[in-house]
Amino acid sequence: MPITIPRFILAGLSGGTGKTIVSLGLARAFHLRGLRVAPFKKGPDYIDAKWLGLAADSVCSNLDPFFHTDSMLQSLLVHKSAGRDISLIEGNRGLFDGKDRHGSCSTAELARKLDTPVILTIDCTKMTRTVAAIVQGCVHFEQGLNLAGVILNRTAGERHRSVLKESIEEHTDIPVLGMLPKLKDNPIPERHMGLMSDQEYDGTDYGSEQKALDALATMAEEWLDLEAILKIASAAPATSQQVPQLFPGDPKPRNVRIGYVHDAALWFYYPENLEALEHAGAELVRLSLLSDEPWPEVDGLYIGGGFPEVFADRIAKNRGVLDSLRHLSEAGAPVYAECGGFMVLCDYLKTDDNTYPMAGVFPVGTTFCQRPQGLGYTEAVAVRDTVFFPEGGRVLGHEFHYSVCLDKEKEALDYAMRMDRGKGVGIGWDGLHVNNTLAGYNHTHALAVPEWAPRFVEAAKLFRESRDL
Template identity: 60%
Template sequence: MSISRFVITGLSGGSGKTIVSLGLCREFSRRSIDVRPFKKGPDYIDARWLGIAAGQTCSNLDPHFLPMERIRSQFAHYSDGGELAVIEGNRGLFDGKDEHGSCSTAELARQLDAPVFMVLDATKMTRTAAAVVAGCATFEKNLNLAGVILNRTAGERHRSILEKSIRTHTDIPVLGMLPKIRNNPIPERHMGLVSDSEYDAEGYKGRERALDAVADLIRDNVDIDAIRSIADQSPDLPAAAPLWPETTPEKTVRIGYVYDDAFWFYYRENLEALERAGADLIRLSLLSDEPWPELDGLYVGGGFPETFASALADKTVTREHVRALSEAGVPIYAECGGFMYLCDALEFEGATYPMAGVFPVTTSFCPRPQGLGYTCSEVVAQTPFFNVGDELLGHEFHYSHCVGEAESSDFALRMKRGGGMIQGMDGLVRGNTFAAYNHIHALAVPDWATRFVAAAETCRSGR
């Protein structure tokens, strides 16, 4: 396959690579280029912003979940028909799961044969920047470090010394120098960038103006044409195996998925896997009074239930309806924020808010992360969604912790890596309802969608 492409990376989190990635996606999109955005690693928020900036849904490329041949299939599938693929890395360029950098952004760039542009925070740095760039360029073999973008530069004199130092001591071109930004158009908070849906009271127009401001910053300070020219030199990739089966079964069940301002953490592949397994997906909201249609299954993803706790608590009829669905045996699958909603209550900033009450526990929001990183768990109890003995690769990122009494027999997952809910256990089960802090990726758990649909078919036939 042939598509122009590049990877944006940094030395660490907070280097500015997300702002650069957003600005480039937006600016190329404003130039009527069909941009296909990708985010490396387990991330919902950056991926959502990248998708909005590019005008195309973003896909996560995660070598922790999938072998590289499947990553190449995923990349080929979602970039097909596009003109330019923009891939934002995560953490530092060479950071991976171990001292060898397995699953790093550098490894992903090599596998996709993509040029890499590094965003370097130049705060209080001059000639040392050249040493950093030179070191990154030679640290690993077969890495195409094609340019550097200097971030948080202090002024013309600072920029001049930086540019001359890198030009003198390396052969890596400086493709941009960004000034310090006093007011970030897209600020951060506890889980990363502020959600676009919460950006400000202006909603859609507010987020569009913010992205245009970022694009203007990049346009005025980065050599956009040079980046495109380098991306256009990307070699053709070998043909990849199909990502999905060629045939899709008839839709036999109706599965609702909650997608609103409070709950929107879904991998596109999870929803597509359900559709390809035979589900008719119905988009729902827990913040609306609109009645729901009859459902054969329910999927409640992650999100920010804590910032919408009052509004969720006020929807008493909806909370009672979700609890009734669970009690009726409708298969319900919930992840992280979805789990928080299915509990008795949610504690946030000194107040306690009633939730759906499916599980007799409470979640309490904390100022620091309570679970962060990749997970590996063993299925130790039967659920509609997994077989006992299955090993699940996933990730967790939550600031709340679980409060209450729960028997070990109530849990379906024993954590081999990761915190889970209580004492190394995760995945509370009640009837056909499963809820965990753990997030999964459907391509890494290929039986999940088919089992979910099968459980929904059993529910439908029983009704």
């Protein structure tokens, strides 16, 4: 029997049009109305996804045609929407912008694959009648796209709003679902990776991130036609019930302990990555680089990305924890680190102000730069067998880092992955490898590399058995 999932995608004409603020306002408004919201983020983004989760009071999952097959996209939508009243998917970049000139992996492509109506957010700064031409162009640019409505953002006043609405109604059949004024201040400021993370948010004039989200909900209630948006979501076509499970087979008994660093410095984790480890038989133990509490005994370690440069002084002073990390690696425990986690495993981290000693697992350093040093989807090939990937295995991922690796051409370095797309640590390689530790700038998604979690857990099991001898 087909499954009905009320849903819509909120897209923009480009990055910076305000679609994230609108998405947060809608998610929060629906939540405060008592609706159970399933939030999703198109693309590999962590920060927007975290804010969407906070707004909806629910874990946010990522949907991406680059990472996920068509059936897996359907599976994610169905499984993560179960028991919810409405699913809100925030797009990324421009509606038709993808990884190439054909728009591959774009928000529009995702909308077609999931047969989901699109609501387009348009920045109307210094524009009136032209907005109608833009809407008309979007309607006819690609076949199979259901453009169900538009939200006009950053409008200048009642006269401006009147001309905009009348122009769209005269020249198109697309309904205007709301017109937002220019905000005097952004409740959630931006930083170099997009929105400021909730871990660093100081509340500005709102006191807390929850109050800031409530303010966005009030804005949505006042300026947007929420009833019309709910009607569009409810009219979305039913989806097939025949979708695969997210993780094959029955969950295994949790007989190994894998620690994962999750604190204000490092918290970039896809929820499915942690779920995949648990499904494969891991008991997850949350750890911190910022607390001086000794770490419990673990059989493996996962260190995600984040902002270690912001907390470099505190991390560097926490020598006991850094020593524990290094000892785990030296003992042969499986240690997997991505981006910020890789930076912590290096000898040192340089910022504009200082050089901070890190864990010293790899004889290299990193330095923070003012511009991105790697940005976009990645494709890598494992050039040697490791506990995480088999030799010849393809690893899909993404990178977004402002730091760069120093000393990356040392002869003693062992790289485990060749980059066919993307920069990685540098010189076309990623995945520095020593003992059973693998680290680099590449972020992976467990559903795109299904062998990763089972191999990780198996390696942790072998390490535990060797330690118990």
